[in-house]
Amino acid sequence: MDSNASNLQSALGWLAEVIAGALDVHFGTAPIFDAKALDYHDDGSWLAWFIRRQQPTPEEFCLLVLALVPHLAPALFNKLIAAHLPDGGEFTEFGGIKGANHRGILPTGETALFILAGEDLERRLAVQRILSSDHWFARKHILWLEPVREGEPVMSGRLIVDPEIVEEITIGQVTRPSFGADFPAEYIETKMDWEDLVLHQGTLSQIREIESWIKHNDTLLNDWGMGKKIKPGYRALFYGPPGTGKTMTAMLLGKHTGKDVFRIDLSRVVSKYIGETEKNLSRLFDKAENKNWILFFDEADALFGKRTDIRDAHDKYANQEVAFLLQRIEAYNGVVILASNQRANIDDAFVRRLQTIIQFPMPRPEERYEIWLKTFPSQIAIADDIDWRHIAARHELSGAGILNVTHFCAIDVLAKQSLRMDLKGLEAAIQREFVKEGRIL
Template identity: 45%
Template sequence: MPNSFSQLRSWFKTPEPPETKALVLHNQHMYAATGLAVNLSLGLTHVQQLADSRLQEYLGKGSFQMPDPQLYDDGSPLFVALSHWGLSPSEYLTLMIALAPALQPNFYDLLIQKHLSKAGEFPEFGGVKNANTRTTLPTGDTVLFLLNGTDLTGRLTTWQQILSHDSRLIKQQIILLEDPKDGEPATSGRITVSKEYVEMFLLGREWQPRFSSEFPAQPITTLLDWDNLIVSKNNLQELRIIQDWLDHEQTIKTDPALSRMIKPGYRALFYGPPGTGKTLTAALVGKRHKRPVYRVDLSQMVSKYIGETSKIASNLFDIAENRNWILFFDEADSLFGKRTSVTSSNDRYANQDVSYLLQRVEDYNGLIILASNYKHNIDNAFMRRFQSVIHFSMPDAQERLTLWQQTKPEVVKIADDISFEELAQKFELSGASILNVMYISTIRGLADEQKITRAMLIDEIRKELAKENKTI
């Protein structure tokens, strides 16, 4: 038997997947023979064969024989992932052990009932009860037992190679092994497949985390293009460096000299007044490189409970790690600002949270963008860790003219008394303010069935300036 999935086509002997036949599991539950279900059904069969053989050996009813997994080369997400990862048979079986309850919730209960006619506990098998359905869920102990039985050497090898934090399945967060309660065995925690891969294998789509108090981030996108971004030439040059890093990051990471001396990832600071294009630029960088951009809501990340902020940050970074996400921290100075002097225990814990966040940002292996209105608000200890620091200034008159022209609507006419050149010269507005003036004026024009007039624009400009306590 080959020792990795790099030899899939010679190992898996079944030539073609069935077109109409369904595979019947031991409990007579049938899965439709689609591109997703066929190999998943075979995966359950492999775990069943493994468990049957191990339990027969344990109960003195036969000798143990490791199953010989065979999967269809059908291009399904499971097959493609296994081909890419190059897992060993034991790693593959561990993955399917963890995935089984997602496919068939009572899988392990039926399995145990099949071999143990009398009801009772079976601690050697491991497992914990699902709080909602009371069905059995596998633990690390379940993996150790099914793969090795009572063989101590084999159990230690599996623990080190598959269930340790350094193993690829766990390090890449393909599977998750929960931390046990204090005093309990290290492998007694529940073992699961990460939500990302459950959704990929079962539904054939990419998992998108939902915004919540535990994941305070949302994807940001834009329909605009780089031609719509009005910034200085110097800024465009600085932004090009970030894009070049995204194009060549893998090459840089493998450089013998740089890979040993630099931290992974790239960190950039965007600073400047509101509405000058910081968020749009982050979205455009992601769009250009086909990478999701997640804006982190720092107000949701900060918790009044001691240690909770670090826990939320840990969950966010653990999910984002190795997924090619761009993390965008807007109004970053609210949390990454200068640390307070310690006058109470609360100050000490607050500074610890900031220190933890700074460390996770520094260790992140992708692109992180922090946005702030003011550069001097960012902690000095962190400034030297930025590869790029880019100032987004208020647009000058020529840039404002371009912004006025770009926002000119087509659904309503513009009155002849409007001169965008005059507006650009006279009123110092940000790009966001110009867009809002034109947006509200368009609504008014449509509602009143009239053209957008100069007076209408001046009225909306007055309102925009009033937001900043300014007057015309």
């Protein structure tokens, strides 16, 4: 048995003894019960790390394991209760609820009260304080009570443990969140490298500043004590025409600093219904908190655009969304990158809070020349009538536009079974790209 499974088995066995003792006292088969100390291995498992790092009290540790029971030993509660109620029946004092699919008992705050405090009012109040929003369980998003309907007892809410902790304990790693309604962001990555990306030298030097911040931020905030004086996180604006490398740069920053990059789908974030945009943003930032992810808001104008004068209720709530977003972005301790075609489209309130604003201009002729050389596959023979410097000087295309032309040319020569590119074919492909962009050659 590996160390993680061994520690989990010890923890579940310890909890079973605690629950059995509480049941014995409740049903009068024992006057008192004193729990033994937990026996665990101080190794590299998550449970050992948690005990060493957080140093939970026995009550706090009991609550954590209690919340994990449905994920690890779903029949545990029923087996222990059956020892005293073999014929079944109502057991209101134990609390717990039934799930939509789960056939066992899902523990609630009332379950915790029964196990840890019984009928002792003072101890019951102490348990409620552990499950309050002020406790480090809630602040660190480890364990909390599911909200209940208005008027129902707070402690009747289900005990919820962070799903990432469940993943860490059960499969040994935290998987990336899946794109969907609850997480409107897509993980993006690239196989390209910095040398594959051609940028203006001034743009590239500013990108290196972000890279340096990511690498040295922990030293600055923690070792040098600057965390008391400056806000966490880094906020940047990338602006420039489409296809100039904004998204690619974000992916390369993540690749070379070991950070996951998530592109936010604003169509799933922004809602016409009052309060829904804030709710969607809350889910996003709650999931991203303390992950050191790079959050990339593409076409950010839809969410970060200039506020309007208040003419009606819609304008009022739209401005409230901006205020809420400002608050969440300032509190986020990772990297936030906004991407826009125009710097002027971004609200001044966001601009003031940015550490850097980086322009991604259309590539100049010398940069286009370099892109042409790097983009065309070496398997294609280039005819003598193609002068890349002349092509680069004559046709103003973005890096993405040049890649589109190259892609079309490569497919065309493969289809013709002739691995040779002449000027006529290249010019036709460029013409096609200009038409697609709504321009005339």
